[in-house]
Amino acid sequence: MSQQGVTQTVSDVISSLEAVGYLPDRALATSVHLAICLGRPLLLEGDPGVGKTELAKALALMTGRHLIRLQCYDGLEQRDALYEWNHAAQLIHLRAAQALRTPEEIEREVYQPHYLIKRPLLQALHTPVPGAVLLIDEVDRADEPFEAFLLEYLGEYQVTIPELGTIKAETPPLTILTSNRTRDLNDAVKRRCLYHWVQYPDRDRELAIVRQQVPNISEKLSEQITEFIQRLRHPPFQDAFSRAPGIAESVEWAKALVALNTLSLDPEVIEGTAGVLFKQRDDVAALTPLLTDLLATG
Ligand SMILES: Nc1ncnc2c1ncn2[C@@H]1O[C@H](COP(=O)(O)OP(=O)(O)O)[C@@H](O)[C@H]1O
Numbered sequence: 569m570s571q572q573g574v575t576q577t578v579s580d581v582i583s584s585l586e587a588v589g590y591l592p593d594r595a596l597a598t599s600v601h602l603a604i605c606l607g608r609p610l611l612l613e614g615d616p617g618v619g620k621t622e623l624a625k626a627l628a629l630m631t632g633r634h635l636i637r638l639q640c641y642d643g644l645e646q647r648d649a650l651y652e653w654n655h656a657a658q659l660i661h662l663r664a665a666q667a668l669r670t671p672e673e674i675e676r677e678v679y680q681p682h683y684l685i686k687r688p689l690l691q692a693l694h695t696p697v698p699g700a701v702l703l704i705d706e707v708d709r710a711d712e713p714f715e716a717f718l719l720e721y722l723g724e725y726q727v728t729i730p731e732l733g734t735i736k737a738e739t740p741p742l743t744i745l746t747s748n749r750t751r752d753l754n755d756a757v758k759r760r761c762l763y764h765w766v767q768y769p770d771r772d773r774e775l776a777i778v779r780q781q782v783p784n785i786s787e788k789l790s791e792q793i794t795e796f797i798q799r800l801r802h803p804p805f806q807d808a809f810s811r812a813p814g815i816a817e818s819v820e821w822a823k824a825l826v827a828l829n830t831l832s833l834d835p836e837v838i839e840g841t842a843g844v845l846f847k848q849r850d851d852v853a854a855l856t857p858l859l860t861d862l863l864a865t866g
């Protein structure tokens with residue numbers, strides 16, 4: 569499927585993403601549509617588990633582009649993200665050539681693309697048509713110098729390698745950056761991107777996601793799960809927990825409850841599976857006294 573063929577309108581983006589198993593809301597689909605039309609990177613911020621990383625995977629499926637992923641972490645450096653010289657191969661070449669050529673000749677020879685180890689950002693520039701989906705995941709985990717280094721890349725889809733000059737994308741990658749917002753990103757990075765805050769889904773969309781990912785779940789149980797999780801994320805319950813469960817947790821919980829042959833939610837089964845919803849001891853403890861209210865009907 570060509571990129572142009574599937575993304576003429578926002579509704580096309582919605583149906584194309586749904587066709588590959590990703591259920592977006594209209595606002596997110598609009599941002600995706602604009603990122604494709606304008607050729608701009610899209611920065612997605614939002615709580616963990618709301619579907620940021622998954623969107624990039626879905627976009628790769630939708631457009632037939634190859635997914636190239638750069639997972640960010642504290643201490644990530646250019647040589648892990650962009651390229652490094654293959655010193656071992658350069659050394660072998662140098663030994664072999666030493667008797668025959670001048671040092672200047674050898675130096676020119678070893679700084680050729682052949683001796684370059686391409687990391688994700690450079691791979692994404694060299695991906696032939698239809699190009700890559702480049703996922704720069706959890707950019708808030710990398711440090712600020714790394715963000716500064718991304719500026720040239722995000723602005724022009726090009727990089728400069730001192731020994732080789734400037735390398736520009738043949739087909740610009742469809743670029744998605746994600747952040748869990750553990751810190752504020754550099755303004756200059758934000759300016760080069762379209763921005764979208766990814767919300768938790770509403771009840772209907774979450775129900776559809778759970779049913780799609782856990783097809784053998786009963787109607788009743790899937791409704792109860794979604795209702796329960798939606799309540800956890802809203803007042804007055806939300807303040808009792810350090811972090812609300814994301815869509816990932818809803819889906820995992822649905823799978824767990826189906827595996828336990830659960831017919832309907834009750835305090836006992838919820839307590840037994842609370843570790844799927846919450847990963848903090850205090851949050852698990854806070855759940856128990858709230859169960860009666862959380863399960864109340866009406
Ligand atoms: N809109 C969606 N449609 C379908 N599944 C989704 C959607 N959003 C999230 N998911 C599910 O939730 C899981 C977690 O999403 P993920 O992209 O890892 O979250 P994030 O990157 O925001 O932390 C995914 O593996 C997927 O199963």
Ligand SMILES: [Mg+2]
Nearest residue numbers: 620621622746
């Ligand atoms: Mg993620």
